[in-house]
Amino acid sequence: MSKRIAHIISEGPTEGRGIPATAISPGFETGFVQSVAAPFPGDPVNLLLTEISTVEAAMRAQQEGYDGVLIGALADYGLAAARAAVDIPVVGCGQASLLTAAGLSERYSIVTIWPETQSFLYDRLLSENHAGDQCVSVRYVTSAAEQATLAEENNFYTEMRAGKQHMIERILQGIEAAVAEDGAQAVILGCNCMTPVAPILAERASVPVVDPSATGYRFLEMLVGLGLKHAKDPALPPVSERASVFSALVKAASIELVDIEDCAVCVLSDDGTASCDIPETETITAS
Structure with missing residues (x-):
């Protein structure tokens, strides 16, 4: 069984x-x-x-x-x-990723698709785990102004999930900046939503890339x-x-x-699909 x-x-x-x-x-x-x-x-x-x-x-x-x-x-x-x-x-997924990155390297960074307005979540994760001491930086590849565009049909988030080249390059720039400027020897992707593009990033990055979902x-x-x-x-x-x-x-x-709040990140379209629910990776689930 x-x-x-x-x-x-x-x-x-x-x-x-x-x-x-x-x-x-x-x-x-x-x-x-x-x-x-x-x-x-x-x-x-x-x-x-x-x-x-x-x-x-x-x-x-x-x-x-x-x-x-x-x-x-x-x-x-x-x-x-x-x-x-x-x-x-x-x-x-956060603690497991920190432990993995700390085991792979002496210094690692987190590179996230989200803006710095979400920094309090990363600060808490790092402060509550001993492995967080080895994190040398958190790099945010988008801005608060861009986050405000999530209600639009095409935005940085949907384009990242779809593997658009310009978003791949943008994240890779963040990864390589963490390596060159912060001394990172490994990188954790800063959101489980980045899993669809994790294989592409891992193949092209100069250091190990930790996907929090799989890890x-x-x-x-x-x-x-x-x-x-x-x-x-x-x-x-x-x-x-x-x-x-x-x-x-x-x-x-x-x-x-239910009737008073929309998600501040995952915007619903007219057909009820959330911006975070674009099917870009195969899954196996049990009912």
Whole structure:
């Protein structure tokens, strides 16, 4: 019987948002578990809501019989709380990527498609992980003004996901600037949304390029395959007794948010497709 990995993502269409098929080993399968009422974490308040939603999704994944949980975001929303809430391994793509880059090199950088307005997420990730000490820079290849164009049919984000040459070159310039100017010996892609272009960047970059989606997933496969779990306080219950509370919280929040808020990043088109949901990478999922 295959081991089942829960891939936690935000609500919306799932096409093009999974783990690259080449990263999934025989004997494993992935399934989406969507977080409910998780706004884009553009500030600390919305970040807190997103983390509550992610923890609830991890609890739901365990109830549904998954063998491990992958938080599908470099910012590792709710990672510590999710690990405390369930009795199966939980891996954040951010932490796994930092550990991998730190193992590959003495100095690494993060190069992200997002503007510097999102710097607080990267600052937190680096400060909360010892491997963050080896990060020499975070390079942002777009501006806040460009982020405001996401409602347009064609924008920097959709063009990056589609592998447009000018966006590939722009990201590569950021990578090579991190190498030449910051002394980086490896680079982490700063968003799981960059997975579709990761193979192209890895082939052309002068240093190793860490794709957080594939790296986080493989890290979790290793833990599940070895039968390892995260250490816990022996005085605490192995599974949180607050699952029903978290479920009630996110259900109430989803009712409140549904008609009053659009995502600050992933803009919906007239047919309901989000700008982040362009299918550009093959996935294997289990229902």
